[in-house]
Amino acid sequence: xxxxxxxxxxxxxxxxxxxxxxxxxxxxxxxxxxxxxxxxxxxxxxxxxxxxxxxxxxxxxxxxxxxxxxxxxxxxxxxxxxxxxxxxxxxxxxxxxxxxxxxxxxxxxxxxxxxx
Numbered sequence: 522x523x524x525x526x527x528x529x530x531x532x533x534x535x536x537x538x539x540x541x542x543x544x545x546x547x548x549x550x551x552x553x554x555x556x557x558x559x560x561x562x563x564x565x566x567x568x569x570x571x572x573x574x575x576x577x578x579x580x581x582x583x584x585x586x587x588x589x590x591x592x593x594x595x596x597x598x599x600x601x602x603x604x605x606x607x608x609x610x611x612x613x614x615x616x617x618x619x620x621x622x623x624x625x626x627x628x629x630x631x632x633x634x635x636x637x
Contacts, residue, residue, distance in 0.1 A: 534622040545591035564606035
């Protein structure tokens with residue numbers, strides 16, 4: 522199958538390639554914040570998370586908000602403090618589904634067309 526044919530082909534892979542998710546994960550600072558938060562294993566405040574990286578508090582807040590919009594984090598508020606927590610199950614499920622879809626598209630033998 523050539524690239525033009527592939528672009529016209531519908532497959533589960535098309536549904537798994539979420540541009541907003543990849544945009545959110547495409548920034549080194551956001552990845553650092555996500556890693557820090559995931560390793561903490563609990564909801565953390567913006568103040569706590571700002572200690573993870575060398576950027577201003579307001580920038581950390583914007584990065585966390587973008588991760589939340591992409592569905593990577595949940596947001597809760599207690600008084601004036603905003604807490605973020607990783608959506609472990611949802612993120613893992615999304616990546617597993619993407620991996621399965623990519624695996625299904627892999628040619629079964631060298632030189633054969635896509636399995637989509």
